[in-house]
Amino acid sequence: MKQTKTFRLVMYAVLGSMAAALMFFSFPMPMFLSFLSIDASELPVLFAALLFSPIAGIVVAGIKILLYTLFMGAGDPIGMVSNFMASLLFVLPVAYVYRHFGSVKGLIAGLGLATVFMAGMMALLNYLVFLPAYTWLMDFDLGSQGLLSIALAGILPFNLFKGLFISLLFIPLFLKLFPLLQEKSYGAHLQRKTAANQ
C-alpha cells in the first residue's frame, strides 16, 4: 500500500475518533479520587505515534480531546487540557524509546519509562498548574501543603496505575497487530527500514 498524504490524514482522523469513542467508555476507579477516571483512549494515540510519527501522536491526541469536548460538552476545560497533556507525556516517551531500540523489549522499556515519566510530570503539573487552576476557579486557597498532598497521594498513584493499565492492554495488541501492519508496510519508519535493507 502506497502511503499517500491523504491516507495519513484519513488514518489520523480514524484513530482520533477511535480514541474519542474509547474515551466515552471511561470508568472511575473506586480507590482513587472520584474525578479521576480511566479509559483505553490512549491506545490509538500510541498506535499513531509508533506507526507514523510522534507528531501523528500529538495530532491524534488533539482530535481525541476536541471530539470528546464536542460530543460531551465543555463543562471541564481544565480537565480537557490535563488529559491532553497526560496523553502527550505518555505517548511521546514511548515513541522515542521504541524508535531508538525498535524491538518488543524496547517497547516494554519505553512503556515502563513513560509510565513513570508521565506520572511524575503530571503530579508536578497538577501541583503547579491544574490544581491551582481549579482552586482559582473555586476562589479558595488550599495552601501549598494541601496541593502537594493531593498531587502526591491522589494524582501520582492514579497515573502510575493508568500507565500500567494502558501498557498491559497495549502489549498484546501490539504483538498481534504489528506483524500484520508490517506486512502491509504501513508506517513511515517501517518503510524506511525496508528500503534500507534492499
Added chain:
Amino acid sequence: MLQNIVIGQYIPVDSPLHRLDSRAKILCLLALAVIVFLANEFWSYTALVTTVILFVVLSRVPLKFFLKGLLPIFILIIFTFFLHAFFTNEGAVLFSVLGFSVYSGGIEQGVYISVRIGSLVVFASLLTLTTTPIDLTDGFESFLRPFKRFGLPAHEMALMMSISIRLIPTLLLEADRILKAQAARGADFAKGSLRTRLETLTAFIIPLFVRSFKRAEDMATAMDARGYRGGEGRTKLRVLKWRARDTIACIIVAGVGVVLALLRDF
C-alpha cells in the same frame, strides 16, 4: 447510551441561538467566559443569573440537557459551596455544627462561586447544544485560517475533524456489533479475574482496530480516486455567512459585559 452519543450534544430545535453563525457563537462564548468573572456582589450576580436564564430560554433547549451538562462538574460545585460555607469567616454567625461556625458571608460566598462555575458550564453547553459539531469545526477553521501563513495546516485540521465527527457513530455501531458478536461466542466482559478481563478486552479492541485500518484505507483510496488534493481552491457545500443578527448577538453580549462591569463592586 449508544443513542445518546450518536446525536452528540446538538439538540435540533429552531431558535434564535440555533440560527446564529457558529463563529458569532464561539466569539460570544469566549467573551462570556471572561464576563462571568466580573460579577462580585449581589446585583452583578443577579444580572449574571438573569443573563443565563434569558439565554437558556432563548435557546429553546429543554432544561434537562443543561442539567446533564452540569452533572460532571456537580461534585466540584457542591464541594466549593461547602468549602466556602465552612471556611469563610465573614459576616454574622448563623449556626454552629460540631464546632464549626457557619457565617453568613461564607454561605454568600459559596453561593456566588457555585453560580460562577455553573454559569460557565451553562454558557459552554449553550454553544454545543445549539451548534452541530460540523458547524463548530467550520467556525474554528475560519478562525485558524489566518495562521496558515505561519505553517498551521488549518484545512487539514478541519478535514480530519470532520472525518472523525462523521466516524464516531459508525465506530460506536461497529463496537456494539463486535461486543455482541463476542458475547454470542460466550465472552463475558464483566466477569473473571483481571487477567481474563484484559484478554476479553483485547478480543474486543483488536477487531475494532483491524476494521478501522481497513476503513481508512478504503476512504483514502476513494478520496484519491476522486481527485482530492488538499485545501487549495476547494469549494464548500455549506458556507458560513455572517448576518446582521450575528453582529447584534455580539453587541448584546458586549452589553452584558458593560452592565456587569458597572454593577460590580470595586
